[in-house]
Structures are given as structure tokens and as C-alpha cells.
Amino acid sequence: xPKRLLRIEDEDDTVxxxxxxxxxxxxxxxxxxGGEQKMTTRDTLTSYMRGIKIGTLAQTIRxxxxxxxxxxIRYLWVxxxxx
Numbered sequence: 001x002p003k004r005l006l007r008i009e010d011e012d013d014t015v016x017x018x019x020x021x022x023x024x025x026x027x028x029x030x031x032x033x034g035g036e037q038k039m040t041t042r043d044t045l046t047s048y049m050r051g052i053k054i055g056t057l058a059q060t061i062r063x064x065x066x067x068x069x070x071x072x073i074r075y076l077w078v079x080x081x082x083x
Contacts, residue, residue, distance in 0.1 A: 001024070002026070002077050004018065004077075004081070005017075006078060006081060007074060013055065014052060014053055015051070015065060016048075016050070017052065027067075027073045027075070028077045029064040029077065030078075031079070037080050038056065052081075061078055064078065
């Protein structure tokens with residue numbers, strides 16, 4: 001189980017970085033970044049646990065969130081945000 005996952009809410013425009021305490025089903029996104037990326041650091045961890053506006057994320061991550069919602073997958077691991 002990964003140390004961190006993004007929790008996707010059905011009706012919200014944010015995702016929340018969570019530290020799962022048990023095994024969960026999740027999708028995984030690993031991709032070639034390119035350009036400046038939003039990443040989890042010590043400075044951003046607390047803020048990301050309160051929520052990340054989906055519109056501020058790279059298009060690839062937004063697409064993965066949209067597809068996860070359609071597939072009813074509530075959790076997503078994204079390398080830049082969940083390491």
C-alpha cells in the first residue's frame with residue numbers, strides 16, 4: 001500500500017492527499033512530467049492534506065481524476081504528489 005493517495009470526491013473540485021491506514025483500491029498514474037509540476041514537499045504536505053484544487057493540476061492529472069471518477073475509483077496514486 002502506498003504511503004499517500006489522492007482521495008477523489010464525486011461532487012467536489014478538489015482532491016485531498018491522504019495517508020491510508022488500511023488497504024484501499026486505487027488507480028495509479030506515472031507519467032513523463034515536463035515543465036513545472038506541483039509536487040508534495042514538506043512545505044506543501046499540510047496544505048495538500050486540506051485539499052488541492054483540481055484546476056491547478058497538470059492536464060494529465062486532471063484527466064486521470066476525471067477517468068477515475070467515471071470508473072468510480074475513489075483513490076489515485078500520482079508519482080509527483082504521492083511519493
